[in-house]
Amino acid sequence: MTASSAKLDQVSAGPRVSIRQVEKSFGGTKVLKGVDLEINSGEFLILLGPSGCGKTTLLRIIAGLEKANRGEIWLGGSEVSALEPKERNVAMVFQNYALYPHMNVYDNQAFSLRLRGMSNARIKGRVEGAAAILGLQTLQNRFPRQLSGGQRQRVSMGRAIVRSPGIFLFDEPLSNLDAKLRVHMRGEIKDLHHRLGTTSIYVTHDQVEAMTMGDRIVVMNQGVIEQVGHPLDVFDKPKNLFVAGFVGSPAMNLLTGSMAMEGGHPIVRCSHELTVPMPQSAMKFNGRAVTLGIRPHQLGIDVRGSYEAEIRDIQPTGVETILLCRLAGQDVLVQTTERITGKAGERIRLSMNAGNLHLFDTASGERLEV
Amino acid sequence: MSPALRGLLTRSGAGFVSNGILVIFVLISLFPVYLMFITSLKSQAELISNVFALPHDPKWGNYYLVLIQRGYYKAVINSLIFAGSVTVLTVLLSVLAAFAFAVFDFAGKRTFFVLVLVGLMVSEVSILIPVYNLLKSMNLLNTYVGMILPQIALGLSFGIFLMTTFFREVPRELIDAARLDGCTDWQLLTKIMIPVGLPGINALAVIEFLWAWNSFFLPLVIATKQELMPLSVSVIDFMGRFTFNYELVATTCVIMFVPILILYIFTQRSFRRGVTMGAVK
Numbered sequence: 001m002t003a004s005s006a007k008l009d010q011v012s013a014g015p016r017v018s019i020r021q022v023e024k025s026f027g028g029t030k031v032l033k034g035v036d037l038e039i040n041s042g043e044f045l046i047l048l049g050p051s052g053c054g055k056t057t058l059l060r061i062i063a064g065l066e067k068a069n070r071g072e073i074w075l076g077g078s079e080v081s082a083l084e085p086k087e088r089n090v091a092m093v094f095q096n097y098a099l100y101p102h103m104n105v106y107d108n109q110a111f112s113l114r115l116r117g118m119s120n121a122r123i124k125g126r127v128e129g130a131a132a133i134l135g136l137q138t139l140q141n142r143f144p145r146q147l148s149g150g151q152r153q154r155v156s157m158g159r160a161i162v163r164s165p166g167i168f169l170f171d172e173p174l175s176n177l178d179a180k181l182r183v184h185m186r187g188e189i190k191d192l193h194h195r196l197g198t199t200s201i202y203v204t205h206d207q208v209e210a211m212t213m214g215d216r217i218v219v220m221n222q223g224v225i226e227q228v229g230h231p232l233d234v235f236d237k238p239k240n241l242f243v244a245g246f247v248g249s250p251a252m253n254l255l256t257g258s259m260a261m262e263g264g265h266p267i268v269r270c271s272h273e274l275t276v277p278m279p280q281s282a283m284k285f286n287g288r289a290v291t292l293g294i295r296p297h298q299l300g301i302d303v304r305g306s307y308e309a310e311i312r313d314i315q316p317t318g319v320e321t322i323l324l325c326r327l328a329g330q331d332v333l334v335q336t337t338e339r340i341t342g343k344a345g346e347r348i349r350l351s352m353n354a355g356n357l358h359l360f361d362t363a364s365g366e367r368l369e370v
Numbered sequence: 371m372s373p374a375l376r377g378l379l380t381r382s383g384a385g386f387v388s389n390g391i392l393v394i395f396v397l398i399s400l401f402p403v404y405l406m407f408i409t410s411l412k413s414q415a416e417l418i419s420n421v422f423a424l425p426h427d428p429k430w431g432n433y434y435l436v437l438i439q440r441g442y443y444k445a446v447i448n449s450l451i452f453a454g455s456v457t458v459l460t461v462l463l464s465v466l467a468a469f470a471f472a473v474f475d476f477a478g479k480r481t482f483f484v485l486v487l488v489g490l491m492v493s494e495v496s497i498l499i500p501v502y503n504l505l506k507s508m509n510l511l512n513t514y515v516g517m518i519l520p521q522i523a524l525g526l527s528f529g530i531f532l533m534t535t536f537f538r539e540v541p542r543e544l545i546d547a548a549r550l551d552g553c554t555d556w557q558l559l560t561k562i563m564i565p566v567g568l569p570g571i572n573a574l575a576v577i578e579f580l581w582a583w584n585s586f587f588l589p590l591v592i593a594t595k596q597e598l599m600p601l602s603v604s605v606i607d608f609m610g611r612f613t614f615n616y617e618l619v620a621t622t623c624v625i626m627f628v629p630i631l632i633l634y635i636f637t638q639r640s641f642r643r644g645v646t647m648g649a650v651k
Binding site for chain 2: 060064084090092115159163
């Protein structure tokens, strides 16, 4: 690492971010409905959700690019809700890079520092430091149109780094890159965070990015936070049906039915042909309409399995195979590392382990702990 | 005949027809220019006997006669002052207004923009008398200011409309990035929007210069003194009630035409980009 990059590495972990009761409407559409969130100093937090869930709006409100209708944003110990973007000491990396087309790579990075009136020597040191971290040394004289997508995104990150901001905001920065480059850049961003340790908020709708990059995930839907937690906790214990269906690829299988007792044991009856035994502790939900969730990789293909299903489609991906099956009138996905030799229309037997089952109240969508 | 060969012949046939039509249109467009140029090099006597052919003995002296002997170089200077001022001020005001329309949200924004669009429908002739009376009451007749201000007003609607279209096409994220980098509104305009919108600004400058350079009615009514007349008005000196010096009118027209041609040649790349950029995203 060069001396200049070392200088950049000395950036502090950044402030703690508090989002308190933030509401935002566009016309008659309420995009954020009272969002509360605490982001720890130096944390890499993922805002995950489908398009239109309000995650980008929340990011823009933190940046100061949008004003909230209600609520407060606190960075460190001070409220910044009324401050202009430039006064918040945040840097943002955009989906479309947002590089200034009339400036070369060096000037793109130096622009914000020049606006602050920094001396040319200091600017040079900072830009060279960022270039060393991101491997941009040979690209300094090029214009954005002369760069590939990955290089542009790296310049965009360099522009954020040189400012030594308190917080990095990423707005779906890898969406425009091809799959291979995305994997590479994912590693680079994570590595960058490890080196700089700056508080980072990262918006994405990509499950893999969310699972692999974040210290914590915030799952959003229709302007509210559905669940906050460590990626694997969210994956293993989704708080409600929305999170269960959204987090994880392929999505969790959700089978509707009702809780009943059979021979003194609780079961979920999805249909006449499909009844799933549940642990004894599920007895308290007897009579409720429930939704049973099981991850596709936890549905086993087993000749001694209790459930017969019909294969509708086979999707081999190389590493694994995904089968779309019809189980007691409902579609389910089965994910297996085995090579499947059968074909559509054939019948297979499936097994499921009671320990891997998730139970949700169909009416409220909330998780039922068994 | 094979289908491939037939397809090739059909395609080349279609290309021949479309190219032929284009050539005809080019000839129709260039013919008046040709006629103007060769007329400017003929004597009155030759013009009567030989209208369309090249001059037997080119009279380059016509240009000396018009520019120096008749003193039309002053009209050229007037035209340059008039069109130059109109262009600079119209572009400046259009850029400022368009920046506001494209970037900021303010009360009545839509209404103001509709008013700007309505301005596009106002013709020069329809406001001639009120403008004359207004300038007269302000003692601005026969002044550069009196000539320049109404011309700016006429060009401003188009200028604001064109530049707003340009600035609206600047990605929102670029503006956001500039704000996060610490740009004030003025810095956003001067350091980001103007450099990014330069093709549009060039296109607007060429169009406004062309309009002002060729403007006839307003200067005719407002500038009645010879020393203020631009070239476009001075040319009527050669059009008497009973005489009409075609060759000198043509000479003056060529003198008017050349600066526009030079301007277009130098700016055509960005002009073309500018004119088409507003049309397609």
